[in-house]
Amino acid sequence: MSLRHAILVLLQDQEASGYDLAREFANSIGLVWNATHQQIYLELGKLSEQDMVHYRHVPQEGKPDKKLYSLTEAGRTELVRWLKKPAGPARIRDAFMVKVAGGSLADTQVLLAELDSLAKQRRERLATFEALAQRLDESGRDDNVYNYLTVRRGILDQRAWLQWAEEVRHSLEHRSADSTAS
């Protein structure tokens, strides 16, 4: 289980609320580890019971109050300990790719439409990451090499996917003429 470690990594730089973390899991870090708000609130509860994080209550006006969490010494120690031991293999659940593999039974038009919609999302992400990378690059990237490298991974990943998508479109478009579903 390393949802907890992903949370500790995020809290390393700055204190954040559960909501903030959920946003980060939906964007940046979500590319490598995803989690929903329910999971996050639960895990924050456990982490604070175990004194790995600590929170302060922040009242707000016009918005609900929030809890800002930060790392404790124990939390930082646990993170360092975890960073030393080898990471397990990455796990993926990519339903779209399963559909492509089973494509001979699918309607080519449906697949192509889905491909386009995914490509759109990927292009948006790519743009976001490229902008981010440039900003990090300008503001001296030695301070945040790790952020920079993480973002680079995102960029290369999006590009590779988009390149693949073009190959798919090529292969499927001129075959959609004669085999348009059963």
Next chain:
Amino acid sequence: MSLRHAILVLLQDQEASGYDLAREFANSIGLVWNATHQQIYLELGKLSEQDMVHYRHVPQEGKPDKKLYSLTEAGRTELVRWLKKPAGPARIRDAFMVKVAGGSLADTQVLLAELDSLAKQRRERLATFEALAQRLDESGRDDNVYNYLTVRRGILDQRAWLQWAEEVRHSLEHRSADSTAS
């Protein structure tokens, strides 16, 4: 849940035992959806209860007997139904990337060593996929465009990862001189 659909996709082409499926999940399809043998046997049990797959018992000599599963009409129908509806977003759990993101607290040497070991695995996979792609390409790739495209995805993915790994090595190697952990 689409472990079941991944299984149905695999059984589409040929009958297979749980053990065979587990091997495929460890290799080819494992790149996009992974599952262990326990999960597979459990799911095959459910699928056969629901008449989506059917098995015949095959006695063997010198080896344990096995059950060869194949799709039923209901199974094929279910697969076609599933292929029509949009796939959910891909989910990933990549602990190594979490470690990179939290890298400032990590020992650079440890990270680099892990990077090398992962790179080795990726290079092996890449070679396997490239060989497979070539074979599919030679034997007329129109029959199995979907297999071909799946393999291409694997190739592009490995290449992108390896390219990223070189960037990481570059960035971290000349900084490991002065900052070799705390």
Next chain:
DNA sequence: TATGGCATGTAAAGGGTTACATGATTTG
């Protein structure tokens, strides 16, 4: 003789998803 491949499973514990629940403010 120990390790790895073939082949199948069960059980408990832990992790993750989906649905439910609330409520004010801002934006379209």
Next chain:
DNA sequence: CAAATCATGTAACCCTTTACATGCCATA
């Protein structure tokens, strides 16, 4: 006026992981 954003949670169910269990054959 509807939808989205901010902000936090609980509960039930489902899925996944880890550990346990068996047993023969071939290879090192």
